């Protein structure tokens with residue numbers, strides 16, 4: 001079975017996501033302005049990005065440096081009057097740091113001290129950074145073990161050009177109640193380490209991420225439709 005791409009316009013999907021965000025915020029007594037909606041645009045075209053931008057999305061997330069660089073440049077030509085913020089939500093390799101700094105404003109996938117130090121050396125102004133955490137110790141995922149966080153955070157705070165914002169995670173797949181417990185764990189880890197921002201929650205689970213304090217949600221399919229396999 002293949003999934004047929006829905007015909008809804010991106011603008012309609014963006015409104016529907018905004019409504020879901022508002023409802024989730026209301027349910028937990030939060031102000032929707034405290035949740036940044038990042039449109040996860042991997043595999044999407046610059047035209048789709050421009051359409052989302054015209055629908056009011058200002059933040060986009062890409063997984064790969066080269067794909068993001070090409071897309072950001074093309075999107076800027078399509079919607080030149082719009083200031084878009086680009087988030088690297090995938091893993092950053094140390095040899096891509098220079099190229100990444102030319103494109104991305106915020107880094108969510110940092111889990112290596114060597115990469116962080118390379119970023120710090122090359123940055124000309126403080127770069128917002130989220131540390132990726134591998135909550136369940138899954139071997140196929142990037143991210144720092146929770147136990148390694150305090151030492152890593154201490155090192156990160158010593159770097160002048162790193163603006164350490166918070167933690168990011170993609171919890172293991174599982175039933176909603178379990179996912180929500182992983183989100184709660186990320187919140188506890190952030191707060192225990194004096195960090196305020198939480199990058200967590202995607203299409204299938206961003207409501208429970210918001211309930212557990214997400215400040216940045218990364219949403220792909222609910223905005224752009226199903227990805228082609």
Ligand SMILES: *Cc1c(COP(=O)(O)O)cnc(C)c1O
Pocket residue numbers: 040042063089090170202203204218219220221222
């Ligand atoms: C693809 C991706 C998302 C968005 O996933 P959807 O299920 O399409 O909402 C969020 N975060 C990361 C790191 C991703 O790679």
